[in-house]
Every structure is written in structure tokens, then in C-alpha cells.
Amino acid sequence: MRLLCVLAVASAADPSTRQLAASPALFAAGSFFNASTAAALLETIKHECDFSQVGSAGRFACTLAVRTNAILNEFIAKFARTWGIRLRNVTKLVAVKFMPGCEEYPLHLDHANLTGVLYLNSASDGAGGEIRFPAANVSVQPAQGQLLTWRSFKEDESGKSVPDDAAKHMVSPLATDPAEPRYTLQMEVLLDDPGAVPRLPAVGVAHAQRRLTFAPLAVDDTTGESDVELLSATNVVGRSHMDTNVFGEAGGDLLQ
Known part of the structure; x- marks a missing residue:
């Protein structure tokens, strides 16, 4: 059996x-999580993660089992x-720890x-750790609770999906000398x-004010792991990269 989550969303403010x-196609949601929720998640990561297994150049990653973790x-x-997509079979996510003095992560396309x-x-001004998109002349400084999200593909003249070099x-x-490591x-x-x-x-949507209610219907009592499926009207379906290829080359795209 699997865990099925039914969502109820209140209006945003x-x-x-x-x-x-x-x-x-690059977006920033400044209040995706409020400060208290982001801080609670950070404490969970510090407590549960072993960052010694995968990493390089001052960046370390670990996988978090989703199971029934509400956040x-x-x-x-x-x-x-x-x-506006449906995500299926998401069993784990990636947390990344950036140590003080970690090196630049070079230009790449996910x-x-x-x-x-x-x-x-x-991150305070001058502390570094910004994600930069040179082709778009955009630089984003880390801010607690903010989500930065983008597409790495675009449609060509025939409508075919092709890599978008501007997403590098x-x-x-x-x-x-920052006060502490940076976490994502x-x-x-x-x-x-x-x-x-x-x-x-949708531009202008507030995320931190949304309340999502999860109704667990069944849990996989054989493995202890649970899959998560989002109920949605959309036909665009995807899966987590982590459930397809764990890290790849020493973390690959995930150490960013």
C-alpha cells in the first residue's frame, strides 16, 4: 500500500x-516557507543528515527520506x-551544506x-553563495525561505523541447568567515x-500563507517508505531526479 496525500489550500495573502x-523561465518565491518553517526544516536537516558521504570543494549533500515528514x-x-504538475513516487529529497570558503561551482546546465x-x-551582503545566470544577467542572493526555480528546457520553432543554454x-x-554554513x-x-x-x-502568489492539509490514506507497511502523489487536474507528470539517479557524478547538478 502507498501513502496518498489529499491537499486543501486556503487563499493566499x-x-x-x-x-x-x-x-x-526563472522565478523567485520570496516567502515560499516562512522563517519559522525554514528554521524547523534546517534543524531537522542538521539532526538527521550525514554530510560526510558525498561532496567536493566544500559542498556536501545528503538525502532525506520523505516518509511522513510534514514539512x-x-x-x-x-x-x-x-x-502546475503532478509529482509521483517522490521518496527522497536532497539537502546541501556549503562550508565557509567553498569554491565556485562552475557554469553548467541541469x-x-x-x-x-x-x-x-x-547570506549577508558580500558573503557569497549567489546563484548566477550570466545569459539573463541575474544573480540571486540566498534568503531564508525563498525558493528559486527554473526550467532548463525551452520549445524550439517546431515546438520540440530542447535544452535552454540561457539556463546555464x-x-x-x-x-x-560567514556566521554558519549555507543550507539548501x-x-x-x-x-x-x-x-x-x-x-x-503565477506571479504575485504568496506561498508562506498557504495551508496544506495532508490526509494519509495508506502507508507501505512492507518497506516503511512512502510514495507521495499530488492530486491535480494537470496532465503534466514528473518524478524527482533523486528517485532516478542518486547524485551521479559526486552530486552532479545537486551540489548547487
Whole structure:
């Protein structure tokens, strides 16, 4: 049996979603999680994660089992609703720890169709750690509770989905003396139909004010792990990159 989550969403209040670029389709949701929820998730990560297994150049990653973790389920549900997609079989997410003095992560293009980076703590001016999209002339500084999300593919003149070179991005080095390491929670989505076009996020939507209610219907009592399925009217279906390819080359796209 599997865990099935039914969602109920109340109206939003405080607009926060901004489109930062058209190419790539790049959005920032400043209040995706409020400060207290982001802080609670950060404490969970610090307590549960072993960052010694996968990492390089001052960046370390670990996987978090979704199971019945309410905050992780909320993140998955909100991310899916943001892009108007259904996510299936999401069993784990990735947390990344950036140590003071970590090196620049070079320019690259994600393999996933959609990427989401949730900042769990903020960075002061000059502390580094910004994600930069040179082609779009966009640089985003870490801010607690903010989600940065984008598409790495676009439609060509024939309507075929092709990699969007404008989505190439890099992460600036982190200063050697910040108050603490920087932490992110990351989601990479591979669409079942690579040619599918997800709905763009609605600008001006407040996320921190939304209340998502989960109704567990059944749990896999054989493995102890639970799959999460978002009930939605959309036909665009995807799966977490982490449930397809765990880290790849020493973390691959996920160490960003």
C-alpha cells in the first residue's frame, strides 16, 4: 500500500512570486516557507543528515527520506502546485551544506526539466553563495525561505523541447568567515513526457500563507517508505531526479 496525500489550500495573502527572467523561465518565491518553517526544516536537516558521504570543494549533500515528514511533504506539494504538475513516487529529497570558503561551482546546465532551490538560511551582503545566470544577467542572493526555480528546457520553432543554454548557471564562492554554513533543500524534476510544457508559476502568489492539509490514506507497511502523489487536474507528470539517479557524478547538478 502507498501513502496518498489529499491537499486543501486556503487563499493566499502576501504576494511574493516574481519572474526574474523569461529566458530561462526563472522565478523567485520570496516567502515560499516562512522563517519559522525554514528554521524547523534546517534543524531537522542538521539532526538527521550525514554530510560526510558525498561532496567536493566544500559542498556536501545528503538525502532525506520523505516518509511522513510534514514539512518535506509540504515542500513537494507546493513545488508541484507552483508549476502546475503532478509529482509521483517522490521518496527522497536532497539537502546541501556549503562550508565557509567553498569554491565556485562552475557554469553548467541541469539535466532535469525543472529545478527548485529552497534557501534555509540567509547570506549577508558580500558573503557569497549567489546563484548566477550570466545569459539573463541575474544573480540571486540566498534568503531564508525563498525558493528559486527554473526550467532548463525551452520549445524550439517546431515546438520540440530542447535544452535552454540561457539556463546555464553557476554558484559564487562562499566567504571564509560567514556566521554558519549555507543550507539548501533541492528538487529536480524529470517530466515523464520530455516534450510536455508545464504551466509557468503565477506571479504575485504568496506561498508562506498557504495551508496544506495532508490526509494519509495508506502507508507501505512492507518497506516503511512512502510514495507521495499530488492530486491535480494537470496532465503534466514528473518524478524527482533523486528517485532516478542518486547524485551521479559526486552530486552532479545537486551540489548547487
